[in-house]
Amino acid sequence: MEMKCVMVIDSELPTGLIANTAAVLALTLGKKMEETIGPTVIDGSGNSHEGITTIPIPILKGDSLKIKELRDKGFNEEFSDLLVVDFSHIAQTTNHYEEYTQKIAAFTADDLDYLGLALYGDKKKVNKLTGSLGLLR
Template structure:
C-alpha cells in the first residue's frame, strides 16, 4: 500500500509561458525540472528498483505543479519569488537559439532585469511563499 497523504513543507512550481509551441513548453518544463533537482538535491527521492533488482534513476520526491502564464505574469511571479527568497530557475526566450549551457547563461545575463523575456520559471520554497508567487495562475492544461 502506498501513502498518498504525505505532507511537504516545500512546494515546487513550474511556470511555462502559454503562447509557446508544444515542443517549446515541454523543453522548458524539462530544463526547469532539472534546475530544481540541481538546486535542491536533498529533495531527490531514492533510486527506483524494478522487480528484477535493476536500479533506475532518481526523481524529485515531491509533486511539481505546472502553471501557464503570459510574459507579464511570469515577470510578476519572478518579482514575488525574489521578494520571498525562493529558489528560482529561469528560462528566457533567447535560450531557444543557443546550443550549450555557457551560451544559455550568457543569454540570460544579457537580459534587461527590469523587462526579462521569461518563457519559464521554476520555483521552490515554503508552500505559502510559492502559493503567493503563483497566485492567480491557472494550472497548465
Template sequence: MNDSVPSASPAVPERCVIVVDNALPAGLAANAAAVVALTVGQRHPGLVGAPLVDASGGVHPGLIPIGIAVLGASQEELAAVRHKAMATTECDVVDFPVQGQQTTNYAAFGDAVAAVPGEALRYVAVALVGERKPLGKVVSKLGLLG
C-alpha cells in the same frame, strides 16, 4: 535565497513549481521545463527520492517525491511571478530567459542575456522551490500548463 545557491534548508522543500510561457509550442514548453528542472535538481539534491525497486528486483533512479506542478502563464504573468518570488526569502528561483531558446550556443546565450538590462528580460520558464505557503501565494492564480 534567490540568485545564489540555496543555503542550508530542509532536506526536501515542501513545494516545487515550474511556470512556463503558455504561448510556447509544446516542444519549446517541454524544453523550457526540462532546462529549469535540471538546474533545480542540481541546486536541491535533496529533491531526489530513494531509488525505486520493482517486483523483479530491478532498480530505477529515484524521482522527486513531492511532485512538480507545471503551470502556464503569459509573459506578463511570468515576469510578475518571478518578481514576487524574488521578493520572498522562502523561495529559490531558477529562471530561463527567452534568449536561451534563440541559440544552441551557451556563450552566445550568455552574451545575449548580458546585453539586456535585468528589468527588461523576458522568460520562457521560472521554477520555484521552497515552502508551500509562500509559493502558493505567488502562483495561486495560475492553472496547469495545457
C-alpha cells in the same frame, strides 16, 4: 515548514518549447534541490530505476508578463528565501552556455522575455504567488 515547488510556463508557447522549458527548469531544480531526489529503486524483476523527485511539481500556465511579474516578486524581501529559476528567450535561442552568458549580459532585466519559471520554498509563500494560476493542460 512545508515546502512546495511549482513551474509556471507560458501557455502560448508551442508544445515543443513548453516541453523544453520544463526540462531545463527541472534539470536546474534537480541540481539545486538534490534532497528532493529519491534513491534508486528496484522493481519486481530486479531491475534498477534511478530515483525521481519525491515531491510533486505542478506545471501552471501563465504568459510572459505574468512570469516576469512572478520573477520580480520572487526577489522581493518577502520572498527572498525562495529558490527562483527562470528560463528566458535568450537561453532558448543559444546552443552553448558561453554564448548564453555573453548574450544575457547585453540585456537588462526589463529586456528579457521569460518562457518559464520555477519556484521552490515555503508552501505558503509559493501559494501566495501562484495560487490563482491554473494548471497547464
